[in-house]
Every structure is written in structure tokens, then in C-alpha cells.
Amino acid sequence: MLMSAGRPARLHYMANQFRLLASGDHVICAASGERIPLDELRYWSVARQEPYASAELATRAMVTVA
Template sequence: MLNKLGLSGHGEAKVEYLDGDFRIISPGAYVLCAVTGERIPLEQLSLWSVDRQEAYATPQIALERTFPNAAKKKA
């Protein structure tokens, strides 16, 4: 569950990504997508990798990051 105390702040939050949850280490309003650099508001954060400790803006980006050669095989 989202740590509501972490929503204070206006910059980038530092987050520890857990299985099915995340913990806010340093308060902020957003995290950055590991692939695109897009800002993801904490209240919209739903995709991340526990192993890589990184967030993703969209399901497509997460899929491409996890399986980088999958799209190339279809072409």
C-alpha cells in the first residue's frame, strides 16, 4: 500500500520497489520511468521491477524492458 507520508514534497521521490508494494525512502511527488525518463506521479505508480528497482510509465514499456527481443522477433 502507498505510504501516504511520502506524498509530501514536490520533486522526485526515492522509492524501494517491493513485491506488490513500494516504500518511499525520500518524499517527493513522482518517480522517473527508467526507460523514457517520463515523470510518474506516485498516485499513478503501478508498474515496476523489484529486481531492477526501476519504475515504468506504461505496460508496453515494462514489457519491452523485460523482454527486449520480443518485438524484434515478430518483425
């Protein structure tokens, strides 16, 4: 995967994977603002197209909507 050091990537989040739309080496957590390296990204919302730094943050974001 082609990555640009220091630049945030733009991704399309799908059920079991994500697609790189614009090269970068990280994304920003939608809940905490924390920088998440792409190789450590494990949690996201397909419906909202948002990444999360942890399972706890992802769960909290989904619960606040319901």
C-alpha cells in the same frame, strides 16, 4: 503519505507495493524518462528497482534483457 511537491521520490520496490525512502511527488520512468506521479505508479521491476510509465514500457524493458 508525505510528499514534497516537484521533487522526485526515492522508492524501494517490492512485489505488491513500494516503500518511500525519500519524500517526493513523482518518479522518473526508467524506459522513457517520463515523470510518473506516485498516485499513478503501477508498474515497476523489483529485480532492477526501476519504475515504468506503462505496461508496454515495462514489458519492453524486461524483454530486452532476456
